[in-house]
Each structure stands twice: as C-alpha cells, then as structure tokens.
Amino acid sequence: MRQHGLPSIGARNTAMMEAITDxxxxxxxxxFGIxxxxxxxxxxxxxNSWAEYLEAVQATDDGAI
Structure with missing residues (x-):
C-alpha cells in the first residue's frame, strides 16, 4: 500500500471499524489476530454494544425446546 501512497494505518483502522460494527x-x-x-x-x-444481541440470543435459547 505504501508503494501506492496509501496510508496503511488509516486503512487498517477503517477495516477494524467496519468489522467491529458488523x-x-x-x-x-x-x-485480525488481536x-x-x-x-x-x-x-x-x-x-457498538453487543448486549442487545446477547439478550436476544439468550431469550431465544430460553424459549427453545
């Protein structure tokens, strides 16, 4: 990326933010190996809080047979 003049840290941070929101x-x-x-x-x-997701999964698991 550096050879093409692209800032690698900015690209990494953007990729991290995109991944962490999804x-x-x-x-x-x-x-990412972190x-x-x-x-x-x-x-x-x-x-980005995963509390809502975990509550929804727990609610689904509690109601499962």
Whole structure:
C-alpha cells in the first residue's frame, strides 16, 4: 500500500471499524489476530454494544425446546 501512497494505518483502522460494527469482538480478535480485550476496546470506541444481541440470543435459547 505504501508503494501506492496509501496510508496503511488509516486503512487498517477503517477495516477494524467496519468489522467491529458488523461482528462480535471475539470474532474480530480472531480475524485480525488481536487480543480479545483490544477488540472489546475497539467495540467500545465504535459505540457498538453487543448486549442487545446477547439478550436476544439468550431469550431465544430460553424459549427453545
């Protein structure tokens, strides 16, 4: 990317923000090879809370037969 004059850190950060808004932090940590706590920090930075998702999954699991 540097050979073409593109800032690599900006591209990485953009990719991280896009991923963290669509995927749970644990998936992003595996995808990018970062520590899960770092992925959680990025999720907080992106103002992305998975609490609603986890509540919905738990509600579905509680009602399952």
């Amino acid at each position: 995927l749970p932090p644990i998936v992003v940590s595996d995808l 520590h899960p706590n770092t992925a959680c920090a990025w999720a907080q930075y992106a103002q």
